[in-house]
Amino acid sequence: MAPTILVVATLTFVALNVVPGDLAVMLAGVDARAEDVARLRALYGLDRPIVVRYLDWLAALGRGDLGISSSLRAPVAELVAARLPATLSLAFASMAVATAMGIALGSWSARRAGSIVDASVLVASQVGLAVPNFWLGILLLIGFAATLPIFPLQGYAALVRDPWAWARHLALPTLVIGVERGAVLTRLVRASLLEEMGRDYVRTARGKGVGDRAILRRHVLRNAAIPVLTVGGLQLGYLLGGAIIVEQVFGIPGLGRLLLQGIYARDLALVQGAVVVIALLFAGVNVLVDVLYTRLDPRIQYAA
Amino acid sequence: MGPRRNLPLAIGGAIVAAITLLALLAPWLAPYDPTAVNPGGRLAPPSAAHPLGTDALGRDVWTRVLHGGRVGLVVGVVAVVIGAGIGAPLGLVAGQFGGWVDLALMRLVDGLMAFPALLLAILTVAALGPGHIQAMGAIGVVLVPVFARVARGQALRLRDQEFTIAARALGATDARILGRHILPNTLGLLWIQATVAFSGAVLTEASLSYLGLGAQPPTPSWGWMLQEAREVLFVAPWLGIWPGVAIAAAVLGWNLLGDGIRDRLDPRR
Numbered sequence: 001m002a003p004t005i006l007v008v009a010t011l012t013f014v015a016l017n018v019v020p021g022d023l024a025v026m027l028a029g030v031d032a033r034a035e036d037v038a039r040l041r042a043l044y045g046l047d048r049p050i051v052v053r054y055l056d057w058l059a060a061l062g063r064g065d066l067g068i069s070s071s072l073r074a075p076v077a078e079l080v081a082a083r084l085p086a087t088l089s090l091a092f093a094s095m096a097v098a099t100a101m102g103i104a105l106g107s108w109s110a111r112r113a114g115s116i117v118d119a120s121v122l123v124a125s126q127v128g129l130a131v132p133n134f135w136l137g138i139l140l141l142i143g144f145a146a147t148l149p150i151f152p153l154q155g156y157a158a159l160v161r162d163p164w165a166w167a168r169h170l171a172l173p174t175l176v177i178g179v180e181r182g183a184v185l186t187r188l189v190r191a192s193l194l195e196e197m198g199r200d201y202v203r204t205a206r207g208k209g210v211g212d213r214a215i216l217r218r219h220v221l222r223n224a225a226i227p228v229l230t231v232g233g234l235q236l237g238y239l240l241g242g243a244i245i246v247e248q249v250f251g252i253p254g255l256g257r258l259l260l261q262g263i264y265a266r267d268l269a270l271v272q273g274a275v276v277v278i279a280l281l282f283a284g285v286n287v288l289v290d291v292l293y294t295r296l297d298p299r300i301q302y303a304a
Numbered sequence: 305m306g307p308r309r310n311l312p313l314a315i316g317g318a319i320v321a322a323i324t325l326l327a328l329l330a331p332w333l334a335p336y337d338p339t340a341v342n343p344g345g346r347l348a349p350p351s352a353a354h355p356l357g358t359d360a361l362g363r364d365v366w367t368r369v370l371h372g373g374r375v376g377l378v379v380g381v382v383a384v385v386i387g388a389g390i391g392a393p394l395g396l397v398a399g400q401f402g403g404w405v406d407l408a409l410m411r412l413v414d415g416l417m418a419f420p421a422l423l424l425a426i427l428t429v430a431a432l433g434p435g436h437i438q439a440m441g442a443i444g445v446v447l448v449p450v451f452a453r454v455a456r457g458q459a460l461r462l463r464d465q466e467f468t469i470a471a472r473a474l475g476a477t478d479a480r481i482l483g484r485h486i487l488p489n490t491l492g493l494l495w496i497q498a499t500v501a502f503s504g505a506v507l508t509e510a511s512l513s514y515l516g517l518g519a520q521p522p523t524p525s526w527g528w529m530l531q532e533a534r535e536v537l538f539v540a541p542w543l544g545i546w547p548g549v550a551i552a553a554a555v556l557g558w559n560l561l562g563d564g565i566r567d568r569l570d571p572r573r
Binding site for chain 2 (some may be wrong): 008010011112131138141145238244248271282283
């Protein structure tokens with residue numbers, strides 16, 4: 001975990017500070033006067049050597065200090081903290097939808113492999129994979145605005161303040177990301193169930209007279225969960241990426257929108273802070289997945 | 305499942321061929337100039353003159369969908385070439401030499417994979433600035449670890465095969481072994497990977513341009529067309545349909561083609 005944090009932080013810093021050339025000129029504009037550029041350079045500490053700035057930034061990051069946003073004029077850590085609940089709500093809700101959909105559809109079609117049900121699920125999941133999440137969002141906006149105006153089309157409400165409004169605001173974006181990731185998980189659950197059902201232990205259990213349902217629940221699902229969990233963990237990366245763009249479609253004030261706001265405003269500290277926090281969320285989830293493995297399969301050891 | 309024809313290959317191949325042809329022939333097929341603004345004919349619904357209607361600036365949507373395909377496909381191809389061009393050699397070298405070279409290169413690859421893909425693309429565009437040229441680089445960066453892993457795995461597998469050991473015993477240099485023995489045996493895998501990577505690249509390009517970080521107006525791109533459509537969604541909902549259909553068809557086509565090629569090369573599945 002610790003090396004991952006360091007690598008993520010370093011890559012973020014290098015990308016944003018080494019590649020683009022003179023940040024002060026960028027902030028001030030190309031036709032700015034020399035003294036304005038110099039003033040900005042001093043203000044943001046850009047006149048110091050890059051290594052010093054890097055070490056300073058890392059040390060501050062360690063204290064949870066992400067710097068001051070130049071466009072919103074507030075500490076980045078506070079801005080990020082304020083936006084975190086919306087993104088996490090969206091991520092967890094969509095993960096729940098995707099998992100439920102993946103297990104239900106995947107095992108349904110695996111049990112009827114080769115049938116028309118199986119074929120339709122496979123075709124539908126292929127289409128689900130291909131439809132861009134932001135377009136699905138737009139289609140839902142068109143559909144619900146015209147026919148069923150029960151969902152607010154934009155915005156977000158805090159869970160603690162109004163759970164009902166929270167759920168109504170999140171329903172459509174959750175559906176968008178859930179369906180997209182659910183399509184991947186459906187295919188995966190189906191494939192790994194089919195693989196496990198062909199194994200010797202299943203034949204043995206069947207020979208003993210164990211019923212199909214019990215075999216599936218007691219033996220197969222448990223073994224099939226491991227590959228599903230691996231890819232499921234990786235899916236969270238896409239899910240967070242998806243949240244960045246779907247937040248934009250539905251006007252949800254989350255981390256992704258904060259990041260894009262920072263990019264549009266060329267707000268270095270804000271971009272840096274938002275990127276690092278999203279990447280760390282992703283890394284954290286992956287560690288969690290690794291720990292879950294050891295629970296499911298005692299043969300796997302987790303090396304911290 | 306018994307013998308059956310390779311349906312994914314056939315359908316995927318047909319979609320890919322159709323989209324590629326439409327994009328290549330866009331300048332001849334498109335009835336209008338993709339950037340020609342027509343203030344008199346703004347937000348017109350589909351009609352005989354404009355089969356998919358016109359956008360907020362009066363531009364013909366069918367024309368822009370065709371030309372948007374050109375931009376999307378070119379960005380995708382260049383991004384895959386960048387990703388494979390950097391990733392594959394990195395992976396081959398890491399696999400062949402092992403030791404600290406492998407460790408250092410794979411740390412970098414793991415570092416890139418520690419970012420969600422779209423976030424990495426956005427970060428790169430934030431560094432390079434928005435535009436379709438920059439988007440090529442950004443998507444290429446996202447693809448580097450993908451190709452590096454495939455190439456490294458294959459190099460590791462082939463390192464201890466008899467023909468590699470024989471070549472080494474005959475005094476072949478590392479460069480010769482990599483170039484003459486390992487690379488030719490890795491190309492097949494890289495092609496499959498490239499097909500799948502391409503569909504991802506098209507999707508990422510669309511996402512970046514939807515966010516305004518890819519191709520800049522007035523260059524037509526499917527993603528930005530959907531962003532423009534979103535702004536006038538309740539006045540002209542038909543604008544929100546066709547660029548999305550185009551993206552989905554392209555991604556579906558390349559995914560199916562990739563699956564089909566894999567099935568063909570691996571008859572056990």
